[in-house]
Amino acid sequence: MLVLDNNWGNVPERFIRNLAYVSSMQDNLLPISYYAGVLDSLARVQFDIQQDEGETTFTVRSSLRIRTQDDSHLTSLIGEFLEAHDIEFDIFSRQNTYNYFHVFFRKDIRKIRRLLNGESTQLIRELSFVVGPYQKHFNTKILEPPEVYRLITAIYELFFDQRLTPKWHPKPKQFASKFNISTDSLDKIDIPVGTFRDNYPxxxxxxxxxxxxxxxxxxxxxxxxxxxxxxxxxxxxxxxxxxxxxxxxxxxxxxxxxxxxxxxxxxxxxxxxxxxxxxxxxxxxxxxxxxxxxxxxxxxxxxxxxxxxxxxxxxxxxxxxxxxxxxxxxxxxxxxxxxxxxxxxxxxxxxxxxxxxxxxxxxxx
Structure with a gap:
């Protein structure tokens, strides 16, 4: 189901026009392995970590973001895939940055994970983390600094220590120092390993x-x-x-x-x-x-x-x-x-x- 965000009026007309083709294309979906290649390349799980005003507690939300590369064909293809499987999403167009689909409900993230299981080699790890370790350890509205430290540490490992998380995510050591966290007593979160293939379709x-x-x-x-x-x-x-x-x-x-x-x-x-x-x-x-x-x-x-x-x-x-x-x-x-x-x-x-x-x-x- 398509959910329009509050900035829909800022989305270029061609962006809207391409999505109009989605319904007519659903009867001709491409092989799931093709969509796995696209989503492995353009999607990334996001973690929105916000400190509560005047408190030392935090609110955390997870979601999935899929870039479009500002490409009309990719926009239609991704929209087609999400619509065909009844996955709810917002679509954002931002000046001086990239356009993207935003999947925000956990049920839809689970659905995408089921669809990509056995096909994806990249995104499947991040989706499995959200519906597994993340849900088990961090699926609460309010987190204390030690739990946030464990989550940030897991995120950097999940993303191979690349600076791909939002710029407001601190490095684990910086966060531990700021909130005087004793890290030796904290358990490490297990990250989904992922598997190699002998060949690729x-x-x-x-x-x-x-x-x-x-x-x-x-x-x-x-x-x-x-x-x-x-x-x-x-x-x-x-x-x-x-x-x-x-x-x-x-x-x-x-x-x-x-x-x-x-x-x-x-x-x-x-x-x-x-x-x-x-x-x-x-x-x-x-x-x-x-x-x-x-x-x-x-x-x-x-x-x-x-x-x-x-x-x-x-x-x-x-x-x-x-x-x-x-x-x-x-x-x-x-x-x-x-x-x-x-x-x-x-x-x-x-x-x-x-x-x-x-x-x-x-x-x-």
Whole structure:
């Protein structure tokens, strides 16, 4: 059931318009493994810890927040999933931050956990914590400082000590010092462990790619030829996650013989599909199962990759033309390439008089 929050009037019209499609889509739900990939990538359990005014007691509430990436397709897909399973939610649109779905009732969090059981590798731990250890130890209206310390400690362990909790959450040591808590006598809260898989369904990987993939041209200087090189890149990144989720894309690529590069810590998904040949192999494997970014991946694979394979980017005009045509699929809403110095405008100045700018160039055939 859709519940509109008090700020609904601030939600962009297109945000409302996309949700109007939800009811008509419910008869054609995608495989649960696809939604698991999306929710593992975009959802995070939230803990609202507020100190009671004039007291040393605290009020704590848990909820689930699902980002939309300000993507109309993802908004519809997530709304479709929640509506189809009669899960109540608010939807928030905030200036200078991200849009998100907010699931606030424990019964609905339990329902999502049941739906994702056996499919999710990341969110399932947080949901299991809410309906398990959190409910057992902290499901009261008022908490004393020692209990809050135990909860904060558990949250940081649940999120792998990443600074992903709201900024007003103190570090456990800071909190213990402030309220003079003797931590030696406090029991540690058990955190759901999570499990690894031998393989991942392609639908699950497609959900991750739809949720997180950023398409961009990687540009670097070189001492050869025109002085610059360019390669197409698909980057998938999310920090503070379970190692099973962090290695999902890499493991899928390994099992299917696809080229990829993964880097960073074990609790960070940071996988790159780089180069025309790698993307040309990856796209037909995963693209048919994608929804939100299917058209972008198809454009990259069918329209741009052949031009890389033919060497068009080795000339100044060719590199510039490819960069211009790349702009339509760069994920600016996620901050990707916003600060890149290698823009079409940069090369218009760098190669002034040597290339035809976008408003003068002949259409690419």
């Amino acid at each position: 392609v639908e699950y990987i497609a959900g991750i790619i739809d949720a997180l993939a950023a398409f961009r041209p990687g540009i670097h200087t070189t001492s050869y030829s025109i002085g610059y090189g360019m390669t197409p890149i698909i980057r998938i990144h999310r920090g503070g996650v379970h190692p099973a989720y962090a290695c999902a894309v890499k493991q899928f690529c390994n099992n299917t013989g696809l080229s990829s590069n993964s880097m960073g810590q074990i609790n960070s998904l940071n996988t790159v599909i780089q180069g025309a040949n790698a993307i040309d192999s990856f796209a037909p494997e995963v693209g048919p199962y994608m929804i939100a970014k299917k058209d972008k991946l198809a454009y990259l694979d069918k329209e741009l990759i052949p031009r890389f394979l033919s060497g068009e980017h080795h000339s100044k005009q060719g590199l510039y033309d490819l960069l211009v045509d790349f702009q339509s699929i760069i994920n600016t809403n996620t901050g990707e390439d916003r600060s890149s110095q290698y823009t079409p405008e940069y090369f218009e100045k760098e190669w002034e008089g040597e290339i035809n700018p976008a408003d003068q160039r002949a259409p690419h055939k």
